[in-house]
Amino acid sequence: MKSLAKVLLFSLLLILAGFTAVEQTTPEENEPKIKEAVPAIDVINNEQTTVINYIRKGEMKASWYGPRFHGRTTANGEKFDQEALTAAHKTLRFGTLLRLTNPATDKSVIVRINDRGPYVRGRNIDVSQEAASELGMLHKGLARLKVEQVSLKGVNFPAIHLN
Secondary structure, rough: OOHHHHHHHHOOOOOOOOOOOOOOOHHHHHOOOOOEEOOOOEEEEEEEEEEEEEEEEEEEEEEEEHHOOOOOOOOOOOOOOOOOOEEEEEOOOOEEEEEEEEEOOEEEEEEEEEEOOOOOOOOEEEEEEEHHHOOOOOOOOEEEEEEEEEEEEEOOOOOOOOO
């Protein structure tokens, strides 16, 4: 009986030792791998310097929407503002930040996903009228854009109140 107790105690100690030997990871190690980082840039009122980290890259066919939807409720519950730098995508999570670049004009803008769409075949993203203007695609209506998902380090966005 004493030998059985010793075996069980020894086994228990080995199991506990195994649990403490499991490698601990910090939250930073669990973040997505960053393909590329850029130098710090001013993003909010030229007062706060923030590093933008590029996470995913690709291309999307873009269109824009504005006046007809201005003031309507978006899919995430906000009021659509055609003068805000926002966009609609079918599957990206609300709040996802994308840096869109129009290769034809070499202009870039960062938009936040706050709506669903576009609902026209062959289009991947709808940008607000302001984003379209900044990208130089307002008059043409459509553009193939370079898309980079970004994360902003060091920026505290104000809370968005949904009605």
